[in-house]
Amino acid sequence: MSSLEVDRSVGEVLWAQPGMARGIAMLESFIDQRLRLFATERNNPNANALSQLSPWIHSGQISAQRVILEVRRWGKRMTESVSSFTEELLVRRELSDNFCFYNDNYDNINGAYDWAKKTLQDHAKDARPYLYTREQLENADTHDQLWNAAQRQIILEGKMHGFMRMYWAKKILEWTASPEEAVNISIYLNDRYALDGCDPNGYVGCMWSVCGIHDQGWAERPVFGKVRYMNYAGCKRKFDVAQFERTYAGKKS
Structure with a gap:
């Protein structure tokens, strides 16, 4: 760790622990506790309605495909939330990936x-x-x-x-x-x-x-x-x- 050249002035966070097991635990808590709120409360910053999975997906410790499959499997009674979440994680994510891959000026x-x-x-x-x-x-x-x-x-x-x-x-x-x-x-x-x-x-x-x-x-x-x-x-x-x-x-x- 001491050999890494990182910006140590940016503090660590405690809510997100790395590793696949921690990502799976966050996914399970989303399905059990927050998925039912996603359709109606996802744009309310005060509501605990989001998956919180982006750090694990971004770092490859859990795949977007697995997340969608599990949400669809266990969220069958929450059709609107599952649909909204799938649109964001699949459609919007693919649009972002394609934009950055095909556009050399994706950041300007x-x-x-x-x-x-x-x-x-x-x-x-x-x-x-x-x-x-x-x-x-x-x-x-x-x-x-x-x-x-x-x-x-x-x-x-x-x-x-x-x-x-x-x-x-x-x-x-x-x-x-x-x-x-x-x-x-x-x-x-x-x-x-x-x-x-x-x-x-x-x-x-x-x-x-x-x-x-x-x-x-x-x-x-x-x-x-x-x-x-x-x-x-x-x-x-x-x-x-x-x-x-x-x-x-x-x-x-």
């Missing part, structure tokens, strides 16, 4: 669709409501306590709820000087702190948020152009924002 704005590159370029010089440095963002030092809470979660736990990761990356676009900088910072933070960093899903998650990958054009607005927009008020309509903020308020690594 040149990999975006033409419509997205054009609209982001058209709005590149729009006034930003706030401008933060990479260091400020990394230290969760913004005016937005919800965003800060999401950044603290990934630092503390090595993971960020999927819904929050979309909001988190889109705000980086809104609060940095250019789309190129937003892509670079979001990927840097995700790869540095997430247990499933350097994964196709992470790259596509950032590219979807900033560059509209696997999405369509929406109503045009400043900074975002036609890229899908998310804001604090929209999050308040989805879940108890104050609860999530309290969970990670002021916590440091």
